[in-house]
Amino acid sequence: MFDLDLKSRIPIYEQLVEHIKEMIFQGVIQADEKMPSVRQLASELTINPNTIQKAYRELEQLGYIYSLPGKGSYVKEVSEMKTEVHVSALKEDLISILKELLFLNVSKDEIVGIIDAVEDEIEEVNVDENRSE
Amino acid sequence: MFDLDLKSRIPIYEQLVEHIKEMIFQGVIQADEKMPSVRQLASELTINPNTIQKAYRELEQLGYIYSLPGKGSYVKEVSEMKTEVHVSALKEDLISILKELLFLNVSKDEIVGIIDAVEDEIEEVNVDENRSE
DNA sequence: CATCTGTATTAATTAGTATAATACAGTTAG
DNA sequence: CTAACTGTATTATACTAATTAATACAGATG
The missing domain is CATH 1.10.287 (Helix Hairpins)
Incomplete structure (x- = not known):
């Protein structure tokens, strides 16, 4: 699903941000849909959870997703972006x-x-x- | 002439590459025109000559300029790119x-x-x- | 209560960027 | 020829960012 280049000059968390944005734009992930949890995605991609969290934090700051502590991270409505x-x-x-x-x-x-x-x-x-x- | 952001997350040499490319595309620097020398541009921008050289090397690898040791660096013809x-x-x-x-x-x-x-x-x-x- | 969730912190490692100080060889004007 | 310019290369040092690792805390949920 995710094709990351660990040797790229572009940081992994940036690659994640771009990739997830693409998925949102393509409609692969839709509004208010729950995203994979930080730890789950980290173990799937064999990447440190901190790196996933950094990507999610950036996506939230950019206004593409919102996070509910204890529950999960969700895609925002386009109208709310x-x-x-x-x-x-x-x-x-x-x-x-x-x-x-x-x-x-x-x-x-x-x-x-x-x-x-x-x-x-x-x-x-x-x-x-x-x-x- | 050059407006560099030394605090940017984008490396100085990359900013230089982008800036010089823009100037070529805009026609500000034209084909076979001599570019400022490594040391001259370095002292103008109060930046280390190695950083300028790195930008020029990348521009050469990208095929936008060519360098003649002892003479200088020049913009390539579009047809030769x-x-x-x-x-x-x-x-x-x-x-x-x-x-x-x-x-x-x-x-x-x-x-x-x-x-x-x-x-x-x-x-x-x-x-x-x-x-x- | 056990287990999931997001979040935060601290430490250690690694890689990339930038500076500094030289050095060498080709070009060119005086 | 020489002085002063060119591009190019090397080595060492300092700094910053990215990544991993190991924990920890608090909210949500079955």
């Missing part, structure tokens, strides 16, 4: 990637094609969700 | 950012608008270049 900060930071990242792609002669049409593909992928997931309900 | 690897890596980054933006309910239209804006910005730089020739 503070999106403004994320969105503006993401736009900055987007712009610098676009600059580089256009500099390397990737056409606008091709980029728009990628947007369409990603949009379609998300659509499909939503359709699957509706089917299973 | 190995673009394939960069482009596919950039597309991966682009996709994960798009997933997040769409998840946070940013519309496709708005994203396309950003592409247009970046494209226009690059156009303007090119016009300026033609004027000054």
